[in-house]
Amino acid sequence: MTNILVIGLGLIGGSLVKSLKSKNKNSKKNDYRIWAIDKNKKNIESALKDKYIEKGFYNYSNIKVAFDFADIIIICTFPSVALNIIKKYKDLIDDKKILSDFCGVKKDIFDSVSNKKYVGLHIMAGKEKGGYINSSESLFKNSNAIILSNDKAKKEDIKKIEKLSKDIGCEKIIFSTAEKHDYMIAFTSQLMHIIACSIVNHNQFLESLGYEGNSLSDHTRVGTIDANMWSELFLYNSKYLSDSLSEYINRLEDFKKALDKKDIDELKKLMINSNKIKSKWLKIKRR
Numbered sequence: 001m002t003n004i005l006v007i008g009l010g011l012i013g014g015s016l017v018k019s020l021k022s023k024n025k026n027s028k029k030n031d032y033r034i035w036a037i038d039k040n041k042k043n044i045e046s047a048l049k050d051k052y053i054e055k056g057f058y059n060y061s062n063i064k065v066a067f068d069f070a071d072i073i074i075i076c077t078f079p080s081v082a083l084n085i086i087k088k089y090k091d092l093i094d095d096k097k098i099l100s101d102f103c104g105v106k107k108d109i110f111d112s113v114s115n116k117k118y119v120g121l122h123i124m125a126g127k128e129k130g131g132y133i134n135s136s137e138s139l140f141k142n143s144n145a146i147i148l149s150n151d152k153a154k155k156e157d158i159k160k161i162e163k164l165s166k167d168i169g170c171e172k173i174i175f176s177t178a179e180k181h182d183y184m185i186a187f188t189s190q191l192m193h194i195i196a197c198s199i200v201n202h203n204q205f206l207e208s209l210g211y212e213g214n215s216l217s218d219h220t221r222v223g224t225i226d227a228n229m230w231s232e233l234f235l236y237n238s239k240y241l242s243d244s245l246s247e248y249i250n251r252l253e254d255f256k257k258a259l260d261k262k263d264i265d266e267l268k269k270l271m272i273n274s275n276k277i278k279s280k281w282l283k284i285k286r287r
Contacts, residue, residue: 002032002160005070007085009038009047011127012102013076014135017052019168022137031167035066043132060089067092072160074121075101078229079108079236086112098157104185105236106148110178117152119161121145122181123170124189128224141169148176186240191248193230194241196223 004020006013017034024030036053037060038044044056057066067073073093075082082103090113093099099116101109106120125143127134145165149158158175165173176184199205199216200223208216234241258266 001030002164003069003071004032004034004164005066005073006034006036006053007038007073007075008077008081009036009040009043009132009135010076011130011132011135011139012123013038013074014043014047014052014132015125015137015139016074016076016102016168017047018135018137019140020164021052023167035069037063037066038132040132046132063089064092067097070097072098072100072164075099075103077103078232079103079105080232082109083112090116095152098153098160100161104189104233106178106181108236110148110150114150115152117150117154117157119147119149119153119158120178121147121161121165122185123165123168128222130226130229138169142171143169145170145173146176146181147173148178148181182237183240186237186244190230190234190237190241191244193222193225194234194245195248196220197225199223 006017009017013036017036020032020034024032034053035055035057036044036047037057039058041058044053044058047053048056055069057063067089075085077085082101086099086109090099093116095117097117099113099118101120102122103109103120104122106122109120110118123140123143123145125140127139147158147161147165149161162173196219199220205220254270255267257263258270
């Protein structure tokens with residue numbers, strides 16, 4: 001039995017408690033006891049009513065009690081909120097506890113917990129709409145998970161977070177560093193959201209109805225976005241994201257130059273190169 005404290009019951013935290021509860025139902029024994037903290041009283045009341053959590057608090061007055069209960073403390077909030085929680089309350093976390101988080105950027109959090117047993121987790125899953133009301137026990141199913149840890153964490157601590165990842169439905173798990181995580185996420189996630197928003201902000205988007213195919217829908221799926229959360233994620237990773245955006249702009253310029261010159265050979269060359277790289281990418285992914 002592992003005691004879990006989840007701080008933050010939005011889309012991710014809500015989906016986490018629901019996934020863990022589902023795991024308990026589907027196993028022969030209860031693997032997890034779950035408590036939660038969220039400043040939104042309705043979220044706590046809903047989670048208690050539906051029996052996704054055993055106990056819940058909608059303020060931090062009982063955080064010492066909650067920390068004492070937990071084997072693993074998982075922060076599922078915006079990065080700024082997570083950093084504030086760590087700054088204010090980390091001295092209440094003893095060396096037996098595993099401190100984890102589900103935040104979308106890691107370097108600042110990693111640097112703030114150097115004296116704690118830290119195993120961070122980022123699951124590559126989400127929805128266009130956030131909040132506990134949109135959370136789901138199936139959100140993490142078949143998703144990729146990224147795990148990183150500091151020197152205070154032991155192998156058995158990392159294995160506990162790895163098990164938790166599998167228990168909530170993650171399929172592929174990779175181990176990374178905070179630096180590599182943020183460098184890659186700038187491209188695989190954050191840049192993709194910028195591209196989607198940029199297409200939606202294009203002056204032809206509204207008049208595209210009736211002319212569009214599936215490619216437009218595919219490219220703009222994440223064009224409906226939580227501006228508060230994503231603007232914060234972008235700024236916490238601004239260096240890597242800006243670099244990735246610059247590289248993308250350069251690749252767009254390759255096509256623009258070929259178009260302006262009416263250079264069909266260059267256009268073909270760019271697309272053939274794309275085909276080769278994508279084919280290689282798919283072969284690696286299928287391994």
